[in-house]
Amino acid sequence: MLKSNLLNTFLILIILITPISSGFAISSENIKKSSYIENLDTCESHIIEGVPYVGQTNLYCCQASLTMILKYYDINTTLEEVLYYIGAGYSIGYTYNRLLLIPFYELSYNKDDMEFLSLIYGLSAEFYHPKIIIEPISWQIYWEKIKQYINRDIPIQTSIDMGTIPYYKDKCPHMTLALHSIVIVGYDENKDIVYYNDPGTAVFTNSEDGTYANMSIETLRKAAHRAFFEMKLPLVKKYRIWAYEKVTDPLPKEKALELAHKRNIQRMKGDKYSYDKDCRKPYREFGINALERFKRDLESINPTILTISYKISNITGFFNFYPFASMPKIEKGIYVEKLNISQFLIKNGNLSSNCMHDAILIKQEAQYWKHLSQLHSDLYTAIHTNNILKAIQLSKTILDKMINVIDVIISIEKLLINDTKI
DSSP states (O other), rough: OOHHHHHHHHHHHHHHHHHHHHHOOOHHHHHIIIIIIITTGGEEEEOOOOOOOOOOOOSHHHHOOOOOHHHTTTTTHHHHHHHHHHHTTOOOOEHHHHHHHHEEEEOOOOOHHHHHHHHHHHHEEEEEESSSSSSTTHHHHHHHHHHHHHHHTOEEEEEGGGGSHHHHHHOOOOOOOOOEEEEEEEETTTTEEEEOOTTTHHHHHGGGGGGEEEEEHHHHHHHTOOOOEEEEETTTEOOOOEEEEESSSOOOHHHHHHHHHHHHHHHHHHHHGGOTTTTTTTTEEHHHHHHHHHHHHHOOOOHHHHHHHHHHOOOOOOOOOOTTTTTTHHHHHHHHHHHHHHHHHHHHTOOOOHHHHHHHHHHHHHHHHHHHHHHHHHOOOOOOOSHHHHHHHHHHHHHHHHHHHHHHHHHHHHHHSSSSOO
């Protein structure tokens, strides 16, 4: 009897799982035939005219994509303004363990941030991804959603994997998964083409390559399918869309700056609830609290253990133990972000007394982040190129200098927080 029940249960599970499994097994060729290639006589096409191009820096593809959409709606803004409104230059998170010490700064493009920007700019916003995760159904839902918006002359921001786009593959042949944002501005199913603006070409090739560029619909499917923005097995979220419509006039600049500054200072204070909930998952500390925790972790590092561990791992090749490998690049990024925000604040100094006050201090802070980046590079060189005794001596001196620099950064941020006029 028990064996019979177990057998029946097993058969029921097989029946339930088989349709789902076969759904995942459908090839891209079958997807092509079922979704758009087979019905060429009923295919549609539409191109939105006048979506301007905005290039990104090394980061900020999402914010640059949004800036294109704002400019399309004749909203007077810049990428730098968008970055300031959502906390760039004021926001930092920190994740830490014994092997990895990383402060991270691009924490300003999630749902809460976009809702705040929608308030500033007079927009309604939809953040969408298919709830069904079975292929090809999820792709078809996503594709139909895009067409509905494009047909209404609403440009669509979407996530893709850069590694599937030909000009990125040529420039970076070893690129694997790299999340990126583009703006879809049109499509032609008869020609099997999607038209889009890509902010990344301003960095990788040139602006012209990313202005009303085109790729096949199948390339978009692969690129969007690989762009996982949340992975909680067995559910993998992908095919993400941001859609914005203009519903009213933007807030006056003075009011927008006031609201953004109040929010930015809360972030700098370390109020985790001023960050999007998606940021609160991977990072343990925020704002000035993150800097103080980073300083304490640096103080706890033993130069002897750090040097010997690195030397052994480097000789054996078993595990490259070096907790600061990515730090020079990250700190250089923080320097650039803070420098750019300070320049934005100087340009808008006549609109708010907070602008000039913050601009001076953030510009000073930027220079210390640049110095910290160089010290981290010096630390690696000292450990990597010297014998153990010399490396230990040098690393201790450099770590002490790094701690002193972080102390100065913390003191500057305390001035920003305490002197602010809210």
